[in-house]
Amino acid sequence: MTRDEIRSGILRALTQVAPEVDPASIKPNLRLRDQLDIDSMDLLNFVIGVHKEFKIDIPEADYPQLATLDGIIDYIAKAQAQK
Amino acid sequence: MAEFVMPQLGADMSAGKLIQWRKKVGDRVERGDIIADVETDKADIEVEVFSTGTIEKILIQPGEKVPVGTVMALIREEGKPAAAEVPAVPREVAAPTTPVAPVQAPPMPAAAVAPPRVAEALRIHISPVARKLAADLGIDPATITGTGPGGRITLEDVQQAAQAQAAKPAPAPEMDRAARMRQAIGAAMARSKREIPHYYLSTTIDMGRPLAWLTQENLKRSVEDRLVYGVLLVKAVALALRQFPDLNGFWVGGKPTPKPDIHVGVAISLRGGGLVAPAIHDTDRLSLGELMKSFRDLIQRARAGSLRSSELSDPTITVTSLGEQGVEAVFGVIYPPQVALVGFGKIVERPWASEGQITARPILTATLSGDHRVTDGHRGGLFLAAVERLLQEPSLL
């Protein structure tokens, strides 16, 4: 899966949780929680969305790696490589 | 070729069981001959044939039960008889009168019918015409106090509310949803402050054990079933209310009305402003998994803006958690007609002394806003203590 495909999959999951967000406006290296109104429940719903989208498991311990968009893309790419 | 079918042997017969053939393939039969015996509910019946000829084929074997009209045998007819012979009279056949199951007569209504146990929380009682007028005038019934029997809002109540509102400058005619919600929340909060003598209590809770339990628990759960700590708080409040029912209910018609069922409303801040507090039904009876599922569903739809107002059944108590907004202690305003509000702040690592030892513990501040007309600080304090005790035994939640 290319980085762009992973990126669009992530944004799809994100808009599920925050429909009013404009995907293009998200800065890839800034903490998502600083750019969007996301609380712990939104984060959980987002993680479940990613899990469904890419069929990978994300233990709670890995949450910190998902702070930024780039971080998430790297995390998923690595996870898919191991599978 | 003539067909010999399973006959209709009575008004409400639908099928019959063949007992025996009295003729076999090749036998000649005359109209009116008895060629088979059929068993119905009522009796065994000799069945006659209505055509004259020779039996060509047998299709149904004795013992088979077939619906009325099923072809049981084929008869090669001799040429149509010029004059119909005097046919033997077909044997009279009993219709199995299957008795219609006696309908259980509804028990006579008791003289005075006790008001039905409303499963969901108190709906706003308002007469149809009052509801129609309120809708037409854009007045939220929740903002009106009913003077009718049992606190029902009557036409006159709405008319007076309309006059009172007319005295105020009319709001901009075209209000979008958020502004209208703002107005409704404003009205409710104003009424709460006007009418409810609040008292406030707070306590600090060591969240170490519940959080550790939660981490272990989530390892065992799939992503979809993963729990957030907020669920533990809500469940603890629900279970504590079993011992403090006076905090779970309403102030109606000038007196406290405790409610037998516990429906905890969870305050959810909506994206783009506004707040809703949909109730989770029978919160105390749900498992953590069930609670999490309805919790997640409600919040996701509320924040995505797709929660319909009809789903907003009114809670018997409300919990609000502003920890994520960085707030340590929340002293909230009670939602009328409820009589209590529980608040949770954020979890903070704090030095914590226990048995003379200082260690760093995750500390959470829990608060209670109570309606002093219904309960006093003493009861409130005991309630908060109960919540804390429950949180220390997370596996029992």
Next chain:
Amino acid sequence: MTASDTSARPLVDREHSLFLLREMLRIRRFEEKAAEMYSLQKIHGFLHLYIGEEATGVGAMQVFTQQDNIVATYREHGQALARGIPARVLMAEMFGKATGCSHGHGGSMHFFDVSRRFYGGYAIVGGGLPVAVGLALADKMQNRKAITGCYFGDGAVAEGEFHESLNLAALWKLPVVFLCENNLYAMGTALERYQAQTDISRKASAYGLPSSAVDGMDILAVEAAAKQATDYVRGGNGPYLLESRTYRFRAHSMADPDLYRTKEEIESWKKRDPIVLFERKLRELGLLADSDLGRIESGIAAEIEDAVQFAEASPEESIEDLLKDVGGQVAR
């Protein structure tokens, strides 16, 4: 009045006798076809066959004119045919069709034909008797010479309406012939098991009206007795009760397992099948040849087949007309 004097039987006329035989056979074949149609689910609900009682229906009907009124019961196919209602509209009625004599509203138990003053089948036992009294009352009050023939079964004598009606008719000297077809059974209960006094004709004397009983299996005897009864009533003397003693060869209805009668009893009565008896008599008198019978039978077969095809092809009443014939509606 004692049992009718059978010696006064009219001279047997060939043409009339063949007509009587043909009428009885017509009813017999019609009822057999009705039973067949019922087993093929073309006819539903209740079906009460007249097989065995044809002599009473046909014999008595000869003495009523077109101006007279006829009231019958739910076992009415024989009386309706004898009264002249075409087999087509009766079969169509049992098929529930709009062309039926009651437009599909009545079915086998409720035939009506006002043009022939056939005021219907009544399914409540005894329910027709008061109506017959009323029809006679109307004729009398309007000085019409007509009389009313009221058929009912032996079961009806146990109903209060039988006693109330006979008394009222006698009290007001109304022109009614009460014609009791005593077939010995009220559905599954034999006469002697539901009446203390089983000689039905004697019950009339309690209300002061004349009565007689006749062998319901002898068509000529029935015709003669009916003539005597109607002559009495047409004379303005008030009502008359004629009891015709007959027997039904089939169960009460298609839903009756016929457990209350023995095969022997049925077989013994079948030996006195009114059609077989009359055929034998006419052959003895040289009034009936095989060719006559063949001609009669094929004519009837054609009429019955036509009736079935007519019923099969007839349309059903449209649902929109459901309330059309309901009385008491505002816009009339």
Next chain:
Amino acid sequence: MTKMTYREAVRAAMRKALREDPRVFLMGEDVGRYGGAFAVSHGLLAEFGPERIRDAPLSESAFFGAGIGAALGGMRPIVEIMTINFSMLAMDQILNNAATLRHMSGGQLNVPLVCRVATGGGRQMAAQHSHSLEGWYAHIPGIKVLTPATVPDAYGMVLAALREPDPVFIFEHATLYPLEGEVDESAETFDITRAAVMRPGNNVSLITYGGTLGKAMEAAVRLASDGVDAEVIDLRTLRPLDTQTIVNSVAKTHRAVIVDEAWRTGSFSAEISAQIVENVFDDLDAPVARVCSAEAPMPYAKHLEAATLPQVDQIVAAAQELVPRHG
């Protein structure tokens, strides 16, 4: 206009019909020589003779059935069943023949028969002579059911009924016979399809028929003195029911009290209440109230009978319960 009592009005109407139409005749127990159990047919035998004023034996099923037959035969019978309590004995003829023959015969037969029946309690006649069963009749398709509560209606409804092609049942509440009123004997047409607004009002609709109209009017007067403006509706006909007048009134007043002397459960008041909710639910400010008889066989003792029957106090209380208290 002529001043007369309710019973004289019924008699005058029958006399007019008997004189003008030879097909009309009266039949019933003691309508002739005795002059009628409630003296309604007093004097008619002398004028019209025993052929047209026929005393019938105590055979309700037979003489009512004879009425049906006579109507089929071209007459216009008025059958008097002395009281609704005895009409049970004729119910098979009423339900299975009179109401049914037109439809069952595919429209060939109709039964132009008028049946007058005294009804109701309140005169200490005890359980077997005090029934109010008009609702049973109003349940039957094929017939009309009229309940004259005023002297003009007692007169007009007989004449209107005689013009109907199907059976019409006129229930005369036994306490009304001595009621005084005025009748226009020159009138030729009489409506039997509409209810009547006997007293206009805005706060609550009192809906009733027959013997309880007087109590509803008295209740309205008492309510007025308490600042409650009650509208009183006399149904006049139960079948067909004039639903339009009922719903127009309730749409205006938003509150309804139905007064019905029958036992509450399954009474005609239940049907009226259902039709109100079906038609003007959104105009209701309170549940439809009903004031009916207590569900007990009518007791003989005066105070017990009074406690069983619907009374003015109950009507007033029911109305006040619905109307919001002022101040």
